[in-house]
Amino acid sequence: xxxxxxxxxxxxxxxxxxxxxxxxxxxxxxxxxxxxxxxxxxxxxxxxxxxxxxxxxxxxxxxxxxxxxxxxxxxxxxxxxxxxxxxxxxxxxxxxxxxxxxxxxxxxxxxxxxxxxxxxxxxxxxxxxxxxxxxxxxxxxxxxxxxxxxxxxxxxxxxxxxxxxxxxxxxxxxxxxxxxxxxxxxxxxxxxxxxxxxxxxxxxxxxxxxxxxxxxxxxxxxxxxxxxxxxxxxxxxxxxxxxxxxxxxxxxxxxxx
Amino acid sequence: xxxxxxxxxxxxxxxxxxxxxxxxxxxxxxxxxxxxxxxxxxxxxxxxxxxxxxxxxxxxxxxxxxxxxxxxxxxxxxxxxxxxxxxxxxxxxxxxxxxxxxxxxxxxxxxxxxxxxxxxxxxxxxxxxxxxxxxxxxxxxxxxxxxxxxxxxxxxxxxxxxxxxxxxxxxxxxxxxxxxxxxxxxxxxxxxxxxxxxxxxxxxxxxxxxxxxxxxxxxxxxxxxxxxxxxxxxxxxxxxxxxxxxxxxxxxxxxxxxxxxxxxxxxxxxxxxxxxxxxxxxxxxxxxxxxxxxxxxxxxxxxxxxxxx
Ligand SMILES: Nc1ncnc2c1ncn2[C@@H]1O[C@H](COP(=O)(O)OP(=O)(O)OP(=O)(O)O)[C@@H](O)[C@H]1O
Ligand SMILES: [Mg+2]
Numbered sequence: 001x002x003x004x005x006x007x008x009x010x011x012x013x014x015x016x017x018x019x020x021x022x023x024x025x026x027x028x029x030x031x032x033x034x035x036x037x038x039x040x041x042x043x044x045x046x047x048x049x050x051x052x053x054x055x056x057x058x059x060x061x062x063x064x065x066x067x068x069x070x071x072x073x074x075x076x077x078x079x080x081x082x083x084x085x086x087x088x089x090x091x092x093x094x095x096x097x098x099x100x101x102x103x104x105x106x107x108x109x110x111x112x113x114x115x116x117x118x119x120x121x122x123x124x125x126x127x128x129x130x131x132x133x134x135x136x137x138x139x140x141x142x143x144x145x146x147x148x149x150x151x152x153x154x155x156x157x158x159x160x161x162x163x164x165x166x167x168x169x170x171x172x173x174x175x176x177x178x179x180x181x182x183x184x185x186x187x188x189x190x191x192x193x194x195x196x197x198x199x200x201x202x203x204x205x206x207x208x209x210x211x212x213x214x215x216x217x218x219x220x221x222x223x224x225x226x227x228x229x230x231x232x233x234x235x236x237x238x239x240x241x242x243x244x245x246x247x248x249x250x251x252x253x254x255x256x257x
Numbered sequence: 258x259x260x261x262x263x264x265x266x267x268x269x270x271x272x273x274x275x276x277x278x279x280x281x282x283x284x285x286x287x288x289x290x291x292x293x294x295x296x297x298x299x300x301x302x303x304x305x306x307x308x309x310x311x312x313x314x315x316x317x318x319x320x321x322x323x324x325x326x327x328x329x330x331x332x333x334x335x336x337x338x339x340x341x342x343x344x345x346x347x348x349x350x351x352x353x354x355x356x357x358x359x360x361x362x363x364x365x366x367x368x369x370x371x372x373x374x375x376x377x378x379x380x381x382x383x384x385x386x387x388x389x390x391x392x393x394x395x396x397x398x399x400x401x402x403x404x405x406x407x408x409x410x411x412x413x414x415x416x417x418x419x420x421x422x423x424x425x426x427x428x429x430x431x432x433x434x435x436x437x438x439x440x441x442x443x444x445x446x447x448x449x450x451x452x453x454x455x456x457x458x459x460x461x462x463x464x465x466x467x468x469x470x471x472x473x474x475x476x477x478x479x480x481x482x483x484x485x486x487x488x489x490x491x492x493x494x495x496x497x498x499x500x501x502x503x504x505x506x507x508x509x510x511x512x513x514x515x516x517x518x519x520x521x522x523x524x525x526x527x528x529x530x531x532x533x534x535x536x537x538x539x540x541x542x543x544x545x546x547x548x549x550x551x552x553x554x555x556x557x558x559x560x561x562x563x564x565x566x
Contacts, residue, residue, distance in 0.1 A: 005364035009350070016352045080348040084409070087314040087344075087419075088365040089337035256316040257270065 002090045003098040010102025014068065023060060024110060028117045030056045035121050045125045046132050051219040053118035054139055057111065058215070061147045065107060066170045069154030072099040073251065074163050082256055093248040100155055100244060107147045115140040138224040139214045145236040146212040150174055152243035153207065159250040176202070177209035207239050258328050260417055260448045261290035261313075265322035268308050268472075282308045284472040285322065290450050290465075295443050297459040298452040299554075300469035301562055306452040307345050308472075310421045314342050326417060338366055341410035345421040345452075347402055351395035355386055355405050358394060359412055366413035373412065380408040385434060399426040407435065411442075418442065420451035424458055436462060456554040466554075470562050484557055490550035491524040493533055498542040505536050519543075523550055 014020055034052035038045035073096065076082045085095055115137060122133045153173055157166035176183065180203060187199035211232055214224045268283040283305040290296045298306050311317045313324055315331055329336035349358050356377050363373025381390045384404040389397070397405065403426045410418060423439075424432050432455075439449055439462055453459050459466060460480060467477035476483055490511070496519035498506075503520055506513050509532060512523040519542065522533065534544060 002365055005361060009353075009361055013350065013352050080344060080346055081350060083311075083314060083316055083344040084342075084347070084349065084362070085365065086316055087337070087340070087342035088362065089334040089367065090365055091334070255318055256311070 002094045003101065006085075006090075006095060006098025007100075007102035007105060010072070010099050011105045014103070014106040020064075020106075020110070023064070024113060027056055027060050027114055031114075031117045031121045035125050038125055046122065046130075047219045049118065049121050049125055050132065050136055050139075051215060053114075053121065054136060054143065054215040054218065057114040057118070057140065058143050058146070058213075061107065061111060061114075061143060062150055062174055064110065065103070065147045065151040066154045066167060066174070068103055068106070069151040070158040070163050070166045070170070072103055072155055072158070074158045074166070077256055086256075092252050096155070096159075096248050096251055097244065100151065103151055104148050107151065108144060111140060111144040111147065132221070135218055135221070135223050138229055139218040141229065142212045142214050142224065142232060145232060146209055149207045149209070149212075149236055149239055149243075152240045152247070156243045156247040156250075159247045159254070173206055174209065177207045178213070180206065180208045180210045208235070211235070258292075259289040260292045260294075260327055261288070261296075261450055262325045262328075263288040263309070263313075263322070264324065266309065266312060266319050266324055267321040268305070268312060268317060269320045282472050283312075283319075286469070286472070286474055288467055288474070288477065290448060292448055293443070293446050294464045295439060295449045295462050296451070297463035297466035298450060298469070299454075299456075299459060299466055299558070300452075300475075303471075304469040305472040306469060307421055309469075310342070310345070310419060310452070313419060314344075338413060339415055340417045340419065341413065341415035342419045343403075343406045343410045343421060343423055345425075347406035349394050349402070349405060349409070351393065354391045354393055355381060355397070355408075356390045358405065359409055362409045362412045368413060376412055376414075377408075380411055383411075383438065384408045385431070400428055400431055403427055404431065407438070415447070417448045418450070420449065422452055422454070424453055424455050432458065456558065460554050468558070468561065475561055480554065484552045484554065489526045491527050491530065491547060492550040493522045493524060493530065493547045494545040495519045495522065495533070495537050496543045496545050498537055498540055502536060502540045502542060506533065509533075519545070 031049070031053045034049045034056075035045070037052070038048040041048060076085070076099075082095075086092070118136055118140075119133045122136075123129060126132070150170065150173075154166060154170040157169045161169070183199055183203045183206075187196055187203050190196045190199065211228075214222075214228075218224065263286055266283055266286040267281070269279040269281050271277050272280055286305070286309065298309070300306055308317070312319050313326065313331065324331060327336050327339060350361075353361065356374075359377035359380060360370070360373045363376060364370070368376065378387075378390070381387050384407050386401065386404050386408065389401060394402065394405065403423070407420075407423060410420065423435055427435060436458060439451075442449060463480060465477065465479050466483070468475045494516070498519050503513055503515065506520065506522050509529055510522040510524055514521045524530065524533065530547060537544060
């Protein structure tokens with residue numbers, strides 16, 4: 001199994017990337033700033049810190065997963081590192097999976113750091129421990145799942161199109177996926193049969209990312225139910241498996257001039 | 258069984274964005290490399306050497322034809338564990354140190370961690386990088402990267418080595434060390450298939466060569482068979498001679514070429530050596546070497562390729 005050394009090496013790459021640390025520092029500063037903003041709106045502190053914190057986590061996480069996800073394979077093709085890998089006893093599929101899981105490990109560590117920063121900010125704002133500080137972790141897990149889905153999507157696109165186009169496609173998919181309930185509504189209510197068919201196909205094909213957004217509810221004191229977390233986890237695993245299978249299929253046929 | 262078998266290998270590159278057209282980079286190449294050989298793969302720029310390596314290393318699927326290594330198809334993973342490859346433009350993860358990089362390559366070849374670490378240290382020493390072993394590859398010079406590339410190709414102690422211009426970017430000492438490394442590997446029974454533009458190195462190291470031009474095989478075989486020996490002719494190199502002496506030499510030599518140190522004279526047979534000695538001793542010159550005259554690989558290259566261009 002060559003997936004593990006490739007994944008660990010990919011993780012090591014990001015662990016040595018100074019840009020990533022700068023990004024994390026920026027997110028943490030943002031979370032600290034939310035505490036200050038919470039102070040202004042008396043009585044809303046917890047709500048604002050959770051809301052802003054988890055939103056920042058989503059935005060930065062998604063940008064990371066799209067841009068790093070696209071670079072995973074395309075950068076190695078660009079700079080020729082792929083020649084070294086393919087000459088060795090490594091399957092192309094193992095390469096794809098290793099790269100993918102390596103970035104997931106990076107995303108996992110950064111998600112934990114960001115969620116911990118939000119928790120810390122809450123402890124400071126509330127002056128002690130409180131149930132609200134635990135509530136945000138299930139919501140953070142959902143965000144992490146969303147990131148792993150977006151990484152798989154970005155990786156899939158980068159296997160057959162240029163990095164710039166892949167970024168554009170992946171961002172579009174993120175936005176549409178976030179509004180998937182509207183898409184469904186559209187699919188049900190449009191007058192034109194063709195529009196209904198297309199939007200229904202899109203609804204089923206694109207990831208249903210709206211389900212992974214539990215930020216607002218969490219800010220208002222709800223805890224994501226277990227049943228929903230389990231269901232979304234299964235959905236994410238299936239979606240990722242399908243995207244990676246497609247990516248491997250395409251990558252296996254490619255020539256590297 | 259040949260170690261490398263290449264049959265009718267053909268590769269077209271598609272170029273142009275709007276009006277696509279094909280460029281044939283490799284045209285029905287047939288080649289066999291036997292076990293234990295050092296095989297030189299030669300040809301001018303753009304001849305198709307790197308293209309051949311890329312096909313053998315699974316980067317490109319050939320337009321036509323096929324190839325086998327160690328009797329196995331190119332995708333066979335067990336065969337892959339028994340070969341090593343140095344790409345033409347080695348790029349390796351610049352965020353790794355040389356040692357980490359070699360250990361990573363070892364892991365890709367299924368070496369246990371401690372074995373890979375031991376082997377990495379040995380190889381870094383062999384390619385003269387032990388002082389920079391823990392430096393990031395980002396800070397390596399071109400020649401140092403080339404050395405690291407040579408080391409990674411050897412991490413799994415391969416039976417067959419594919420080297421695309423192993424000498425490029427190496428300093429004179431490095432070139433000599435690389436030659437010695439290849440000689441050592443050969444002595445241990447390894448097969449080495451390499452491309453190069455440095456013909457003197459090729460002459461010094463290869464059992465057989467193949468010469469490619471515009472994707473076609475021009476010639477292949479033992480150097481002693483390809484290069485014409487010029488019957489009984491003798492080549493003598495002399496030093497410390499002046500114009501007058503050169504004129505005297507020209508009287509009986511077939512050809513006299515001035516060199517920075519003196520001159521190179523081609524004689525009809527060894528009977529003329531005595532006369533040559535007489536002439537140069539008279540002028541306090543010195544005899545540097547006497548050899549049977551043989552066409553150099555460079556002469557051959559000029560004759561075969563130069564004429565076709
Ligand atoms: N990616 C590519 N796209 C289009 N044509 C290519 C590509 N790579 C190589 N070629 C063409 O294929 C031919 C062979 O190139 P190749 O790189 O195999 O030559 P080479 O023998 O390795 O040359 P050199 O000695 O300069 O390294 C050349 O005509 C080159 O222009
Ligand atoms: Mg080349």
